[in-house]
Amino acid sequence: MRKINWENAPSTKTPLNASNLNLMQKNVEDAINGTVLYSNSSGASSGTLLDNANNYDYIEIFYFSSNSYHYAKNSVKTFKETLDNVERFTAVTQSSWPTSSGTWSSITTTIYTISGTSFAIYNTRNRTLTVNSSHTIADDNSVNNLIYKIIGYKLN
DSSP, X not given: OOOOOOOOXXXXXXXXXXXXXXXXXXXXXXXXXXXXXXXXXXXXSEEEOSSOGGGSSEEEEEEEEESSSOEEEEEEEXXXXXXXXXXXXXXXXXXXXEXXXXXXXXXEEEEEEEETTEEEEEEEEEEEEEOSXXXXXXXXXXXXXXXXXXXXXXXX
């Protein structure tokens, strides 16, 4: 965001003109819409951002999950954290749903990490629970979670 730093009259350094009004409008739109750092409709499990994520206060990660049981698009927002002197964004998502018979529930846990200009998905696990007399728990690591858009937001 580029500030105008308005000055009171009689100063003419910051005129009320189209250029300054357009800059104000762009700043407002950028604050609301954020900056697209990554966009790929096919999705990816890792990749490169258009700008350094550390230039932003928080990130919104848009992802989709696709497996034989379920397909969903969702997003998660995460704020910057510093661990081991490395600034990064980390988000953990969980989703669950029943099958058509209502006897199965599947919980997918995914860890998304963004640092600098790169992003990656780690530890995607799908756990299926059978709610019947057998109480079965089965792990399936074949879940296909992919990031299709990342937006960065600045608070000031």
